[in-house]
Amino acid sequence: MIQLIRGFRDILPGEVEIWQRIEQTAVALFEDFGFRESRIPILEHSELFARSIGEDTDIVEKEMYTFADRRGDLITLRPEATASLVRSYIQHRVYAREPVQKLYLIGPMFRRERPQKGRYRQFYQIDAEIFGVHSPLADVELIFLLVTLLSRLQVTDVGAHINSLGCRRCRPHFRTALLDFLTRRSELLCSDCNRRKARNPLRILDCKVPGCREAMTDAPSILDHLCPDCQRDFATVQSHLDGLGVPFTVDPRLVRGLDYYTRTTFEIQTGALGAQSAVAGGGRYDGLMELLGGPDLPATGFAIGLDRLAEIVGFDRSGIARGPDVFIAALGGDIRSRAFEWCCRLGVDGIRAEMDFEDRSLKSQMKRADRLGAARVLIVGEREVQEGAAILRDMQTRDQVAVPLNDLVENLKQKIHNTSD
Numbered sequence: 001m002i003q004l005i006r007g008f009r010d011i012l013p014g015e016v017e018i019w020q021r022i023e024q025t026a027v028a029l030f031e032d033f034g035f036r037e038s039r040i041p042i043l044e045h046s047e048l049f050a051r052s053i054g055e056d057t058d059i060v061e062k063e064m065y066t067f068a069d070r071r072g073d074l075i076t077l078r079p080e081a082t083a084s085l086v087r088s089y090i091q092h093r094v095y096a097r098e099p100v101q102k103l104y105l106i107g108p109m110f111r112r113e114r115p116q117k118g119r120y121r122q123f124y125q126i127d128a129e130i131f132g133v134h135s136p137l138a139d140v141e142l143i144f145l146l147v148t149l150l151s152r153l154q155v156t157d158v159g160a161h162i163n164s165l166g167c168r169r170c171r172p173h174f175r176t177a178l179l180d181f182l183t184r185r186s187e188l189l190c191s192d193c194n195r196r197k198a199r200n201p202l203r204i205l206d207c208k209v210p211g212c213r214e215a216m217t218d219a220p221s222i223l224d225h226l227c228p229d230c231q232r233d234f235a236t237v238q239s240h241l242d243g244l245g246v247p248f249t250v251d252p253r254l255v256r257g258l259d260y261y262t263r264t265t266f267e268i269q270t271g272a273l274g275a276q277s278a279v280a281g282g283g284r285y286d287g288l289m290e291l292l293g294g295p296d297l298p299a300t301g302f303a304i305g306l307d308r309l310a311e312i313v314g315f316d317r318s319g320i321a322r323g324p325d326v327f328i329a330a331l332g333g334d335i336r337s338r339a340f341e342w343c344c345r346l347g348v349d350g351i352r353a354e355m356d357f358e359d360r361s362l363k364s365q366m367k368r369a370d371r372l373g374a375a376r377v378l379i380v381g382e383r384e385v386q387e388g389a390a391i392l393r394d395m396q397t398r399d400q401v402a403v404p405l406n407d408l409v410e411n412l413k414q415k416i417h418n419t420s421d
């Protein structure tokens, strides 16, 4: 038996309805906030990610699915969406027509991480980006959107964590102070952190190894090194989050795994997911556009992990899969043929009707109707044909009414609409 690839998974009916509900809720919210969807390829030139995410990040160092195609070009299954969205914005010169773009994308991402619960090698993200806006209000809008989405999905036990990573001007000062501190602590750090020290020291702030966490408790805080502009922006973010009633925690240790972040970064964490506590993350990345050969325009965005979100949504999962509006239990070949036409005509009118295509007893058809969660069963056998009326049984109340076979589809539609209003 050929099985699926390790770290990949199937989302089957039963679970997929939860994903659909999440996606519909997200899309409705994005559209209400003026975001528009972008659909872009899953494969890109490897260089796009190496340049944007950063050569020294875990993603680029060891997690990308990179292949040589038949001509030998190196291509990569996208590990995240931002770089591709920026590439597309630059390539089509969208900025020349209208630099401010609010975009969203929902789709699969690929990272060859060690699989565990909540961590997959193909996973899905809901991604939102705002291009071309310097104002920190864009960051506030994104955080507000995220928190609103989670509340619409009835996710509880979540908290917004925010930090500022400074900018091209002030981050180098912090980096120097941090390196100074790290040199004094190097024997306490794990081997990964010692390796990261020279190239990506900020990541050490985020290391989950207990020894490193302890060694870093009195590390210098980026917030003490922000330049006046970054300070002002970060204060604006906080005061507007307060104004909108969004609770948040300032976490000076919050850094993100990708190199391109500047100024405000944020993460939504939850206690409901065990080790993989981050359900969404994002922030500002003002340098990326230029780094990828585009204009020097600012940008900010976030990504939500759909796989993790599906684990923690609070809405009632039990009745979410829509059962048939009516199951037609037809007895006998001729009646089944008529029933088949009724099903098709009802379906066209938005009424989900199911039936059995095989010759089965009434009892077994009733059982199947029950398994499918049908709201009603329409019973049509020889006797009903003779009497000119089928029996419509409400599966919940067990009430039964007669429905004339003459013009059955219309009669049934009326009955169903009357009871579902």
Ligand code: AMP
Pocket: 080, 111, 113, 118, 119, 120, 121, 122, 123, 124, 125, 256, 257, 278, 279, 280, 281, 282, 303, 304, 305, 306, 307, 308
């Ligand atoms: P990142 O792009 O690393 O900032 O991740 C954004 C969000 O995507 C995270 O908060 C997770 O919810 C989700 N995510 C990242 N990596 C994985 C993975 N390997 N499996 C499942 N979800 C993931």
